[in-house]
Amino acid sequence: MITVSLIIFLIVAVITLGSALMVVTARNLVHAALWLVVALFGVAILFGLLQAGFLAVVQVVIYIGAIVILIIFAIMLTQRNALEIGSRFNENWGWALGISALVFAALVWAIVSWPGFHVQAQPLDARFDSVAELGKALVASNGYALPFELASVLLLAALIGAIVIAWERKPEER
Amino acid sequence: MIGDIMTSLWAILPVIVLALWACVLLLVDLWLPKDQQGSQQGESNSPITPLLAALGMLTSAAIVIARIGQPTMGFGGMMMADGFSHFICLLLLASGLVTIGLSHDYMKRLGIARGEYYVLLMFSLSGMMLMSMSADLIMVFLSLELLSIPLYVMAGIATPRPSSEEAALKYFLLGAFASGFLVYGIGLVFGATGSTSLQQIVAVVQSGNYNLALILGGAALIITGLGFKVAIVPFHMWTPDAYQGAPSAVTAFMSVGAKTAGFAALLRVFVLAFPAFSADITPVLWGLAALTMVLGNFAAIAQRNIKRLLAYSSIAHAGYIMMALVPYGQDGLSADSVASALFYLVAYAFTNFAAWAVVIALEQAGEKGLELQDYAGLGRKHPALAAVMAVAMLSFTGVPPTLGFVGKFYLFRTVLEGGHVGLALIGVLTSLVSAFYYLRVIVVMYMQEGEPEARREPWLQAMAYGSAIGVVALSIFSAPLLFLASQAVLKLF
Amino acid sequence: MLQDYLPIVILVLIATGMAGLVVLLGHLFGPRRPSARKAQPYESGMRPIGPGTRRMPIRFYLIAVLFILFDIEIVFLLPWAVVFKKLGLFGVAEMLVFILILLVGYVYAWKKGALEWE
Numbered sequence: 100m101i102t103v104s105l106i107i108f109l110i111v112a113v114i115t116l117g118s119a120l121m122v123v124t125a126r127n128l129v130h131a132a133l134w135l136v137v138a139l140f141g142v143a144i145l146f147g148l149l150q151a152g153f154l155a156v157v158q159v160v161i162y163i164g165a166i167v168i169l170i171i172f173a174i175m176l177t178q179r180n181a182l183e184i185g186s187r188f189n190e191n192w193g194w195a196l197g198i199s200a201l202v203f204a205a206l207v208w209a210i211v212s213w214p215g216f217h218v219q220a221q222p223l224d225a226r227f228d229s230v231a232e233l234g235k236a237l238v239a240s241n242g243y244a245l246p247f248e249l250a251s252v253l254l255l256a257a258l259i260g261a262i263v264i265a266w267e268r269k270p271e272e273r
Numbered sequence: 274m275i276g277d278i279m280t281s282l283w284a285i286l287p288v289i290v291l292a293l294w295a296c297v298l299l300l301v302d303l304w305l306p307k308d309q310q311g312s313q314q315g316e317s318n319s320p321i322t323p324l325l326a327a328l329g330m331l332t333s334a335a336i337v338i339a340r341i342g343q344p345t346m347g348f349g350g351m352m353m354a355d356g357f358s359h360f361i362c363l364l365l366l367a368s369g370l371v372t373i374g375l376s377h378d379y380m381k382r383l384g385i386a387r388g389e390y391y392v393l394l395m396f397s398l399s400g401m402m403l404m405s406m407s408a409d410l411i412m413v414f415l416s417l418e419l420l421s422i423p424l425y426v427m428a429g430i431a432t433p434r435p436s437s438e439e440a441a442l443k444y445f446l447l448g449a450f451a452s453g454f455l456v457y458g459i460g461l462v463f464g465a466t467g468s469t470s471l472q473q474i475v476a477v478v479q480s481g482n483y484n485l486a487l488i489l490g491g492a493a494l495i496i497t498g499l500g501f502k503v504a505i506v507p508f509h510m511w512t513p514d515a516y517q518g519a520p521s522a523v524t525a526f527m528s529v530g531a532k533t534a535g536f537a538a539l540l541r542v543f544v545l546a547f548p549a550f551s552a553d554i555t556p557v558l559w560g561l562a563a564l565t566m567v568l569g570n571f572a573a574i575a576q577r578n579i580k581r582l583l584a585y586s587s588i589a590h591a592g593y594i595m596m597a598l599v600p601y602g603q604d605g606l607s608a609d610s611v612a613s614a615l616f617y618l619v620a621y622a623f624t625n626f627a628a629w630a631v632v633i634a635l636e637q638a639g640e641k642g643l644e645l646q647d648y649a650g651l652g653r654k655h656p657a658l659a660a661v662m663a664v665a666m667l668s669f670t671g672v673p674p675t676l677g678f679v680g681k682f683y684l685f686r687t688v689l690e691g692g693h694v695g696l697a698l699i700g701v702l703t704s705l706v707s708a709f710y711y712l713r714v715i716v717v718m719y720m721q722e723g724e725p726e727a728r729r730e731p732w733l734q735a736m737a738y739g740s741a742i743g744v745v746a747l748s749i750f751s752a753p754l755l756f757l758a759s760q761a762v763l764k765l766f
Numbered sequence: 767m768l769q770d771y772l773p774i775v776i777l778v779l780i781a782t783g784m785a786g787l788v789v790l791l792g793h794l795f796g797p798r799r800p801s802a803r804k805a806q807p808y809e810s811g812m813r814p815i816g817p818g819t820r821r822m823p824i825r826f827y828l829i830a831v832l833f834i835l836f837d838i839e840i841v842f843l844l845p846w847a848v849v850f851k852k853l854g855l856f857g858v859a860e861m862l863v864f865i866l867i868l869l870v871g872y873v874y875a876w877k878k879g880a881l882e883w884e
Contacts, residue, residue: 104768107768147771148768152771160841161834161841165834165838169827172826172827172830175826176821176824176826230844233845234845234849234850235852237845237846238853238860247842247860248860251839251863251867252867254838254871255867255868255870257831257835258832258835258868258871258874258875259874261827262875262878262880265827266828266878266879
């Protein structure tokens, strides 16, 4: 049965996969990073189609808004002059393709063989507020309170790490 | 509600204390008077910082000891403070303390002393301890990240030394990749059972309402992700370069801490959640253990650099510990499996720290003094250090009556009880192969002439002698340790 | 459920449409007299010095990492803020701990001078 959401899904899926392919084949690193924006935006729309609106927002805010920016910064920090890095393939690409195809086939088989795969999931109730449920689960002591607090410790450790590794020493202290 | 929260917090109190102590120490270190001697790059370190870090670890250890025998669980079954986690936590905290002792003068000598180093060490330890308590795959992942991220930074703390940066980058890139595998595995298990909690997974498996292909795929990916951390073949590629490039004290901590935490998580997840699938998983573990022992030991023969040699030795020992996991699902054997793995982890920790303490004592600035030939004449010039190294090498080999031998004995016994004669045979044969390169170190130290220079730093020497005495003492009194290890069973809900 | 996203779709369409329109109008009505100097990279009207793709100071990286970390904090803050009135004191205390831990990092970054731009 062809529905509107199915058509949207197919279009978005093709765009996402195509731009993901461009990310790994583009010869210019900045172009690859920009294709990544398209791919990540496609994933955000897929989240939206799955009624996970919050994850769609996270995808845009964190991945497109912050991580791609960091990637572009990293490119500008490291590349000396030309951004053309030539072919992305080395002599092992055939092997990599074979193994990836094998793993992909195995995963597809595993998922399709599962009976639940063929059952259409019921759409969520219109009154179901996933963001509010997430908020409650995040702080519930028998829910995800500990992972939530641990996330902030993790972020702190990452922050210290970034400063330890990348902080420029002041000349007078050198 | 409040009582519920208090029980939950009580369950992970040692980690809370350690992590908060690290946060406070980070701020305190900013305002402490700095010792400019240990700095060449504008970095500096207050002599009080390591002491405060050690105090925090001791406090945490005291809390763990005070609660031995009182299993508690918290956060709706997400965290489990049982005999198993107490055992692992104490081993980890002891490793942390030894690492502080190894690092203190070493970092100053190399001009890379920084207060943040000890804070990162404490964060990494918190992650490792949480990992030994996690009874939920989400927590396994988060604690893996918390233990890894500080380790990546610590491996690169000798920046701008290229080898250290290379070590950090390799460890980070492959580690991030491995984390991806772990998350994917967790995702598949979640898809198969509808939960990440081990308790729920067991319930779903018993009800039979799950997808076998997905759960096996998930288990395979979880082995991959955690196998990377404990350096089993074929996920070991990063190990030699990361171990060689990282500052030696960091390598010592990395090899003991990450291995202990990784195996703790593997044991808890597989013994608790996946015993029903052992018919499919055991052959895979069998193959990985055999491959790791063979490749680790044979590759170590060719090494001339002592850090690389110990790196391959670390891979080989991951293979030996992996053996304990092979019969994890057989009736009545899972307790033996856990006990022999824990025993060997302790044996490995003590032996490894003894060896690394000697390496650190002999290391000269600019990564000199790390070749095997630099150890020539050590037996005559520094007999005490040479004796420490000899004890470590004998224990690594598994020569009776050392601790390594007792550990391997229990491992082989567990494997044989499980009926895997071939694997035990591979273990014995590769141990014989390993004698070749371990004993070569002893031969070089005692039979060849040379003028090695060793540092006389009080803390470093204390750690070297302490670890070696620990190895000897535990070899003689191995029964109580095995008793403790066998008491440290996994508590299921 | 899909109609919930209609405002966003309209917004995206208007935004891309406006951007496209501006470029299109410029193309249609703007005079085009290319010269070698005009083809140079734009540098505030000055004669460009050196290549346009020089390496940037590492400080940018540090700022970007700090931005990501606090960005993630906001993501956690959002679902909490939606329901925080229902969560009571416990929920507030938990968020307080979360923010305090990150505040430690902020103080550290500040004191280390990672936020300074000489």
